[in-house]
Every structure is written in C-alpha cells, then in structure tokens.
Amino acid sequence: MSFEVWQAGDVTLYRGDCLEVLPTLADGCIDAVVTDPPYEMGIDRVPIMRSRQTFTKSRSIGLLWPVSTLWMVAVARLKPKHWVVWCGYRDLGTVHLALQTYGTIQTVFTWCKSNAPAMTRPVPRLDSEFIIWVRDKGGTCGRMGEFHSTILNVPNAYAGIGGGERVRQWENGPAAHPCQKPLGVTLPFIERLDVQSILDPFMGSGTTGVACVQTGRRFVGVELDPGYFEIARRRIEAAQQQLRLPVPLPVVTV
Secondary structure, three states, rough: OOOEEEOOOEEEEOOOOHOOOOOOOOOOOOOEEEOOOOOOOOOOOOEEOOEEEEEEOOOOOOOOOOOOHHHHHHHHHHOOEEEEEEEOOOOHHHHHHHHHHHEEEEEEEEEEOOOOOOOOOOOOOOOOOEEEEEEEOOOOOOHHHHOOEEEEOOOOOOOOHHHOOOEEEEOOOEOOOOOOOHHHHHHHHHHOOOOEEEEEEEOOOOOHHHHHHHOOOOOEEEEEOOOHHHHHHHHHHHHHHHOOOOOOOOOOOO
C-alpha cells in the first residue's frame, strides 16, 4: 500500500486510492459518507459553449466509479448511517440500484444549476445532477425535513453566486478542478445530518471537508490525484484557520 496521510485537528486526509485506504480504517469510524464520484461523461466529447468559447468536457479519467461499485463495498464495511451520493443522469439507475443494498433510499434530490452553460448542439442544457440520500436503520432523519423541496436551485461554481468559490489555476485563469461543487449544494446536507464524522472517498477540491470544518464535524477525505489533494488540503486548512481568528470585541461607548 502506498498513500500519504495529512492530519490537523478533526481532519484526516489520505492521498491515495480509496480502495487501498478504506480497508485500513476502523469499522464504524465514520457516521456518514458524502461524496461526488467521477461521472461517466459519455463516450464522445461534449462541446459546451461558455462566454463565446467552446470547451470540451471529456469522460472522467480512470475507472468509472459510479458504474464500478467496488468503492461502495469498501465503504459499507465502515457501517455509515447515511449515504449522500452525487451522480449524473447516465449513472442514476446504476447508483440507485447499488445503494439499495446498504440502506433505504430516502429520496433523490435534483441539483438544478440555473447558470449552466448552453450547448453548442441543439440539445437541452446540462443543468441538473442528482443526489441520492440513503439511510441505514441505525440513522435518524435529523433535520433533513428542513429541506422543503427535493429541487435544489444552486448556481454552479463556474459563475454567478458560486463564482467567488471557484478555485483557479491562476487569477482569472481556468478552473483548477473540472467538477468543483459549490458549498451551497453541499453544506445543507452536512448541517442537517445528525452525524459527527463524515467520509468523502473522492474528495476532489475538498468542498465536503470545508463544510465539515465549518459545521464542527470530523472529516476523513481520500483523493488519488496529487494536484487535487493539495487544492483540498489548502482549502480545508484555510477554513480551519478562519475559525481560529479572534472575534473582535464590541465597541462600547461610555
């Protein structure tokens, strides 16, 4: 096995393959898994028009994790009470069916991205993704009833409200991670789940970790790509430092 470990406070990050890391974790060490596995983006490249420029969104690098459910088997050994898993329209049926093995499907949320870019061909905009919530018998619903709809209208991190969150390779440069999720679509789940520790085996740019830091949850993250791992580590470390900043005393007028 070959992976690196970074730990600070209630955060433990692993740089390596989740199928190597997860078997080393203790049974029952996490309460929930909140993750966004790499999606199947299609056999052919899909051109997307953004700001009069054409970008290409290719298939995920490496094994198509939503299709290969080996990661779910590795996570299930840890006995999470909740699963919150993102997936695309191509993988919704496969992921939905596989997750039924590990608990009861509570609902499927639709993340609506109102600022999704237009396509260059005559097809609808790719303005939605899906989030499946599964609850084990040992988990309570917590505050999940505070979701008044299964439709989450949150702009993508590319632009709009989430634009300030976007991690870029340099100032005003291209995105450092192709599928960064905005806090606005991750934080509500972290806040409402009645759990203390959360795992993300596909950490990416670290949005789940940042949400855990902000809400006082313990976080375990795994990321294979060294570049993305470093982005996540820096973001999470910055969130921890932000919490440690002194609170200014109120000004009292006599």
